Amino acid sequence: MKHIDDDAALYALGALDESERRRIDGHVAVCATCAGALAEAERAVTDAIEADPPYEPSPALRARLSASLDAARPGRAATVPRAWLAIAAAFAILALPIGFLTRGSMAPPGDAHFADASFRMMKPGSVAASAHVTYAKSGDFYAVMVKHPMRPLQVAYVHPDGTMETIGTVQTRGDVGVAIMPIDHKMRELALVDGGTVVAEADLAFN
Amino acid sequence: MSDRRAGDPALERAFAARERWAFDEAYARFSSLLYSAAYNVLHAREDAEDCVHDALLRVWNNPSAYTTERGTLRGFLAVCVRNAAISRVRAMQTRAGAQRRAAVEPEAEYVEFPDVIEQARLRAAIAGLPDEQREPLLLAYYGHKTHVEIAEALATPLGTIKSRIAQAVRRLGHAMQPGAAV
Numbered sequence: 067m068k069h070i071d072d073d074a075a076l077y078a079l080g081a082l083d084e085s086e087r088r089r090i091d092g093h094v095a096v097c098a099t100c101a102g103a104l105a106e107a108e109r110a111v112t113d114a115i116e117a118d119p120p121y122e123p124s125p126a127l128r129a130r131l132s133a134s135l136d137a138a139r140p141g142r143a144a145t146v147p148r149a150w151l152a153i154a155a156a157f158a159i160l161a162l163p164i165g166f167l168t169r170g171s172m173a174p175p176g177d178a179h180f181a182d183a184s185f186r187m188m189k190p191g192s193v194a195a196s197a198h199v200t201y202a203k204s205g206d207f208y209a210v211m212v213k214h215p216m217r218p219l220q221v222a223y224v225h226p227d228g229t230m231e232t233i234g235t236v237q238t239r240g241d242v243g244v245a246i247m248p249i250d251h252k253m254r255e256l257a258l259v260d261g262g263t264v265v266a267e268a269d270l271a272f273n
Numbered sequence: 274m275s276d277r278r279a280g281d282p283a284l285e286r287a288f289a290a291r292e293r294w295a296f297d298e299a300y301a302r303f304s305s306l307l308y309s310a311a312y313n314v315l316h317a318r319e320d321a322e323d324c325v326h327d328a329l330l331r332v333w334n335n336p337s338a339y340t341t342e343r344g345t346l347r348g349f350l351a352v353c354v355r356n357a358a359i360s361r362v363r364a365m366q367t368r369a370g371a372q373r374r375a376a377v378e379p380e381a382e383y384v385e386f387p388d389v390i391e392q393a394r395l396r397a398a399i400a401g402l403p404d405e406q407r408e409p410l411l412l413a414y415y416g417h418k419t420h421v422e423i424a425e426a427l428a429t430p431l432g433t434i435k436s437r438i439a440q441a442v443r444r445l446g447h448a449m450q451p452g453a454a455v
Contacts (some may be wrong), residue, residue, distance in 0.1 A: 072435040072436055072439035073435070073439050074439070075435075075439040075442035075443070076413070076420050076435060076438060076439075077352070077356075078348075078440065078442065079410075079413040079414055079438065080350050080352075080355055080356050080359040080413065080414075080417060081413040081418065081419050081420045081423065081438065082420065083419055084360060087356060091338075094343065095337065095340070096417070101343055101344065102344070102367050104343075104344065105343065105344020105345065105348060105349075106446060107439075107442050107446070108344055108345075108349060108351070108352045109345065109348045109446060110442050110443070110445050110446030110449060111348075111355070111414075112306070112347060112348045112351040112352065113352055113395075113445075113446070113449035114395055114414065114445060114449065115306060115309060115310050115313065116306060116309075118313060118395070119309075120305045120306070120309045121305070121308055121312045121313075121322070122304075122305050123304055123305075123308040123322055123323065123325065124318070126322075126327060127304070127308070127322045127326060128300060128304070130322075130326055131300065131326055131330070132328060133391075134326065134330055135293070135296065135330075135333065139288070177294075237362075244382075258349075263325070
C-alpha cells in the first residue's frame, strides 16, 4: 500500500478534501510508519494553533456535549441543538409550567392557550417514573417532561391507523428528561418509545 | 516543568477505550485549543462551538477514529476540529460562490493575511521559510485552500506544491519545538 508521504502535512494543515482525508485515515490505521508521520505533522500544526491568541468556549458548550453524550447510545450519534438545550435546561432547573414561561410572569399558568396531559405508563417504573406533555392549543409545540428516565426515549405521533412517526428524542439532564418539538400537525395521541416499543401513551385534546 | 505538548498515555488509552472520564478530562485540557482551532477558521462563536461539538461527538461515536498508535490526543483532536471547521468554510463558500460567480469576476486567489501571527516563535518560523515554501503554507494554513487550489493559484505543479508544503511543515515543527531559537 502506498505511504502517505507529503500528504501527512497536507492532512494536518487542512489542505485535503474529505475523501482524501478518509483515504489517509484508512491507511494510518494499518501503517505505523505513516501514523507516526501524521502525528508529527499534527503536532507542528497544533503548536502553530496554540501560538496564536487563545479563545475560550462558553460554559454552555460543555453542558451541551455532556447532554449529547448522555443521550447517545453507544455507537450512535446524537446531538442536542443549542436552542433546545437552553430551553430544556430552563425546564429542568426551574420546572416552571410552559404557559408561565412563554407568556410572562403576569399570565397564570395553564391558561386557555395551553393544555396538559399525562402519559399512561404501560409498565410503571420500568423506563421512567412518570411523563407529562404540555402543548400549545394554537399549534406551536409539544413539551414532554419525563421524570426519572432510565433509558433514552423517543417521542412519536400515533396515527389513526396505528402507525407511528418519531418526532423527537427525550434529552436527559440529571433525573429529568425533556423533549420540545414544534407541532407539524395536531395529533391526538403521543407515545413514548423505547427501542421501537411503545412504553407510554398520552391523549391530547385540541379545541 | 512538564511539557503540555507531550502525550498522556493513560488519558490516551482511556480515550481510545471510550471511558467517559477520559472525554471529560480531554475536554478540560483541550477545550481552549479546540475552540481556538475552530474559531480561527470560522470567526463566529456559535459556528465554532457547533463545530467543536459535532467533531468531538463524531470522534467519540466512532471507536476506530482514535487509537494510541495515531499519536497524541492533543494533536489528533486539534487537527480533527480544524479540518471540520475548514470543511464548514468550504461548504459555505460553495453555497455562496454559486450565486456570486455568475455575477462577478473571480476573486484574486491570494488572500489577505491580517496580523494574526502574534506569537514570536511562530512569526519567526514562518518568516524564516523560503518564499516558495512560505506562500503555499500560508495559503493552506490561513487561506484554507486545498493543495489543488494552491497549485493553481501559484501556477506550480501539484507534486511540487505538496513537497514544498511538507518541507514547510517539517521546518515549522522543528522551529516550534520547546527550546528552539526564536
